[in-house]
Amino acid sequence: xxxxxxxxxxxxxxxxxxxxxxxxxxxxxxxxxxxxxxxxxxxxxxxxxxxxxxxxxxxxxxxxxxxxxxxxxxxxxxxxxxxxxxxxxxxxxxxxxxxxxxxxxxxxxxxxxxxxxxxxxxxxxxxxxxxxxxxxxxxxxxxxxxxxxxxxxxxxxxxxxxxxxxxxxxxxxxxxxxxxxxxxxxxxxxxxxxxxxxxxxxxxxxxxxxxxx
Numbered sequence: 001x002x003x004x005x006x007x008x009x010x011x012x013x014x015x016x017x018x019x020x021x022x023x024x025x026x027x028x029x030x031x032x033x034x035x036x037x038x039x040x041x042x043x044x045x046x047x048x049x050x051x052x053x054x055x056x057x058x059x060x061x062x063x064x065x066x067x068x069x070x071x072x073x074x075x076x077x078x079x080x081x082x083x084x085x086x087x088x089x090x091x092x093x094x095x096x097x098x099x100x101x102x103x104x105x106x107x108x109x110x111x112x113x114x115x116x117x118x119x120x121x122x123x124x125x126x127x128x129x130x131x132x133x134x135x136x137x138x139x140x141x142x143x144x145x146x147x148x149x150x151x152x153x154x155x156x157x158x159x160x161x162x163x164x165x166x167x168x169x170x171x172x173x174x175x176x177x178x179x180x181x182x183x184x185x186x187x188x189x190x191x192x193x194x195x196x197x198x199x200x201x202x203x204x205x206x207x208x209x210x211x212x213x
Contacts, residue, residue, distance in 0.1 A: 010076030016042040019050045020069040022081045027176045031085040042078050044070070047085065088174045114172075117182025121155055121163045128157060155184065162187045 007013050021029055022045060030048030034040075046054070050068045057064035073081075095112040102109060120129075132150050147159035155163040164187050169178040 005072065005074050007074035007076060010074050013074035013076050014042060016073055016075050016078035017044045017070050018073060018078065018081060019046040020071045021047040021049065022085055023071055023073065025084075025176065026081065027084050028087065028091075028174055029085045030087050031082050042075050045078070045082065046070075048087075083171045083173055084176055086173050092172070092175055092177065114177060115180045115182070117165075117167075118184060120150055121184040121186075123157060123161060123163075124150060124155060 003015055004012055005015050022031070026047075030051065031045055032048065032051045032054075033045040034043040036043055046068065053064050053067050054060055092112050097110070098112055099108055099110050100113045101107070128148055128150070131146075131148050148157050149155070153165050155165075163184045165182060165184050168181045168183060170181065171178055
């Protein structure tokens with residue numbers, strides 16, 4: 001247990017050490033370390049400014065260590081700061097001139113597009129879409145009991161197949177941003193349609209398979 005610490009975010013985790021510049025919400029400061037191995041998967045790490053100090057003194061020694069400060073953090077926080085501070089050949093700023101049209105608002109935007117999603121699960125066919133469109137003509141009491149429906153968050157097909165929409169957030173190395181991929185996951189409701197009025201009805205379920213690839 002001596003090599004473990006308790007993190008408020010990641011719980012019981014292995015210890016790691018980084019320079020103080022890499023703590024908190026730092027981004028793009030560089031992430032220097034020795035090569036990780038089985039014996040030391042989280043070697044001490046430091047930013048590019050501290051690397052200048054290390055190089056000027058021919059490595060870490062008594063004099064160079066006096067010029068920087070090292071702080072303790074957990075392995076989970078270590079990985080987070082590694083992703084945010086590792087420098088890459090290209091940055092999001094290099095994509096600032098890209099233009100793209102949003103499928104929701106139909107407006108043109110400039111800069112990197114970091115959100116992609118699917119309107120419906122792969123199993124949602126034209127016949128289901130037709131049924132869903134005509135449902136608006138039905139009385140409210142009938143619409144609530146329909147076996148096939150699709151909205152922004154939930155989907156049911158013939159009261160047999162159920163899907164929940166979610167977002168997979170993928171960290172973008174060297175930034176505080178994430179690439180967000182909206183997907184549909186099949187959900188084992190066992191014949192019980194999730195309540196669209198009470199989203200908490202789906203809590204505790206996990207998608208067993210993504211249906212839009």
